[in-house]
Amino acid sequence: MSRLTTLRELIGHFIGRRKFFFVPLLIVLLVAGGLLLLTGGLSYVAPFVYTLF
Amino acid sequence: MAAVLGVSAHYHDAAAALVVDGRIVAAQQEERLSRVKNDPSLPRMAIDACLALGDIEAAALDRVVFYENPYRKLERVMVGSFAAFPRGAGFFRRALRSQLGDKLWVLDQLAAHLGVKRERVSFVDHHQSHAASALDCAPFDDAVALTIDGVGEQESTAIWAPADGGPRRVASIDYPHSLGLFYAAITAYLGFRVNEGEFKVMGLSAYGTSRFDDEVNQLLRVAADGSFRLRTSAFDEHLRPDRAYGDELVQLLGPARESQRPWDLDSGEDRRFADLAASAQRALEEAVLALGRAAHERTGARHLALAGGVALNCSANARLLAEGPFERVFVQPAAGDAGGALGAALLGARSEGDAIDGRFDPALGVAADPDRAMAVARHLGLNADRVDDPEREAAERLAGGAIVAWVRGRSEWGPRALGQRSLLTRGDDVTLRDVLNRRIKGREAFRPFAPVVRDEHASALFEGAPNDMTPAMTTVCRAMDDSLPGCTHVDGTARVQTVGPEGALDGLLRAMEGHGQRALLNTSLNAAGEPLVAHVTDALDFFVRRKPDVLYVEDVRITR
Numbered sequence: 001m002s003r004l005t006t007l008r009e010l011i012g013h014f015i016g017r018r019k020f021f022f023v024p025l026l027i028v029l030l031v032a033g034g035l036l037l038l039t040g041g042l043s044y045v046a047p048f049v050y051t052l053f
Numbered sequence: 054m055a056a057v058l059g060v061s062a063h064y065h066d067a068a069a070a071l072v073v074d075g076r077i078v079a080a081q082q083e084e085r086l087s088r089v090k091n092d093p094s095l096p097r098m099a100i101d102a103c104l105a106l107g108d109i110e111a112a113a114l115d116r117v118v119f120y121e122n123p124y125r126k127l128e129r130v131m132v133g134s135f136a137a138f139p140r141g142a143g144f145f146r147r148a149l150r151s152q153l154g155d156k157l158w159v160l161d162q163l164a165a166h167l168g169v170k171r172e173r174v175s176f177v178d179h180h181q182s183h184a185a186s187a188l189d190c191a192p193f194d195d196a197v198a199l200t201i202d203g204v205g206e207q208e209s210t211a212i213w214a215p216a217d218g219g220p221r222r223v224a225s226i227d228y229p230h231s232l233g234l235f236y237a238a239i240t241a242y243l244g245f246r247v248n249e250g251e252f253k254v255m256g257l258s259a260y261g262t263s264r265f266d267d268e269v270n271q272l273l274r275v276a277a278d279g280s281f282r283l284r285t286s287a288f289d290e291h292l293r294p295d296r297a298y299g300d301e302l303v304q305l306l307g308p309a310r311e312s313q314r315p316w317d318l319d320s321g322e323d324r325r326f327a328d329l330a331a332s333a334q335r336a337l338e339e340a341v342l343a344l345g346r347a348a349h350e351r352t353g354a355r356h357l358a359l360a361g362g363v364a365l366n367c368s369a370n371a372r373l374l375a376e377g378p379f380e381r382v383f384v385q386p387a388a389g390d391a392g393g394a395l396g397a398a399l400l401g402a403r404s405e406g407d408a409i410d411g412r413f414d415p416a417l418g419v420a421a422d423p424d425r426a427m428a429v430a431r432h433l434g435l436n437a438d439r440v441d442d443p444e445r446e447a448a449e450r451l452a453g454g455a456i457v458a459w460v461r462g463r464s465e466w467g468p469r470a471l472g473q474r475s476l477l478t479r480g481d482d483v484t485l486r487d488v489l490n491r492r493i494k495g496r497e498a499f500r501p502f503a504p505v506v507r508d509e510h511a512s513a514l515f516e517g518a519p520n521d522m523t524p525a526m527t528t529v530c531r532a533m534d535d536s537l538p539g540c541t542h543v544d545g546t547a548r549v550q551t552v553g554p555e556g557a558l559d560g561l562l563r564a565m566e567g568h569g570q571r572a573l574l575n576t577s578l579n580a581a582g583e584p585l586v587a588h589v590t591d592a593l594d595f596f597v598r599r600k601p602d603v604l605y606v607e608d609v610r611i612t613r
Contacts, residue, residue: 002161002171010157013124022131 055405059398120393179205182396202361203233261331279347386467418464448564472557
């Protein structure tokens, strides 16, 4: 739950600063992170993560 | 009436500081406890130490304040990475992995470590933390703060005026125009480690002649209004963050120095590097002086308080006081990122409605435990006894040419040993200096040692001493004569520490006067590349490995 506060503050920061062009990148990164979290790091997520990082 | 914990972490020099009811109760750098030099990790040990020193449970903390804005930091890293794309793609991957995998979640990490609600953890701005630490610890009013470092969230330099809710920004300069970046690049170019070797560049510069001013001034240009700009194409922090300089800087200054080669200042090649260090130091000093004048013009303040990593450049600080427009200048001793923890705690205390108690003593770290020192020493087969008058006895040994390890009270806040965790010897003997440098400390011969003297003798031995910076060794003063060759630098200056009646070394210096010595050489209780000692067990470890003649922990004398 604590991390939701950070996510809320992060999104609020970028919206407040009107840096909308970062939103797609952040969404991709956060979805990848969320997938990792939900699947416990399953191997079929790995190729996407390696591509990104 | 609030208890506020301030924290800095994740870049370099992680630290924690505790302010209770507006009074600074404790401040501790993580590296002193973890024994990892410049330890950037979340300062769990330092946090726990501060809470123990304040005799307070984490649950009783009203606020926990991180020293910078993690979201603005992420934004700057992303923007910087895009600007360097596609060349900076590798950096982009590494930086985002580090940011999104770890640094972004620092407020959650703090809440989890302390077991407090996340809502109780907040952040302030990086340079405002520095400014608060400087203004609130300064021994004067009517001041302006100048904060200068590599980079915070976006700023590298800022001028701050005091205000009720915390320092108010008057003007700022954004990264990549940064004196910290400039000096870091020169540090790396000369073969030293960034964030650690900057002191060495300053020491080395005294051996050189500034014959490369024209070249260096192409890298760093100071404007008439006191601002400055870097030739950013010569700095390559996005592609090579460990060295910060690019090929263009090498084309301008010549080949960089290999990092592992021993120094030989009699060789033409190393003379060239010393001359380059002299020109870089000179350029930095001119830029800092211009900033000081701009701060004065904009605010009219009579006094200046400094913080940020560049404020640890004591030669520049000396010129600010001597040639700048201010009557008095003060530097918060932990001016680097560690000091941000203290500023964050002070800002948090203000926001809780507390008035700040301006009394400041840098002995804010963990306390010496003589009983434990005696028990461990005996377990190691060392001689450990209590003595009635350690000052008198240590003075006799020092007068006879001994090198004494000295542990007293709570450990120092900031990079300098101030008599709480010190190595001491006579300052009038260059042989003792060389033994200390090569055998005990194991560091480069060109690095100077510092003298310590009681307030009442300071003006007789050093020009302009004592002043607001000399108690914490954040400036240099010219020696009046050559009576202290062991702790006077090659250019005739010394990073002198002055001690008042309450100082940790006052009694020992008084005892030395009975032996005709008004000053001692004082250096940090550590070897090259190690953090300064904090706990007595680490002092004993140093004593066994590096073999100074005797170790005093309060009134416990330890010999082999």
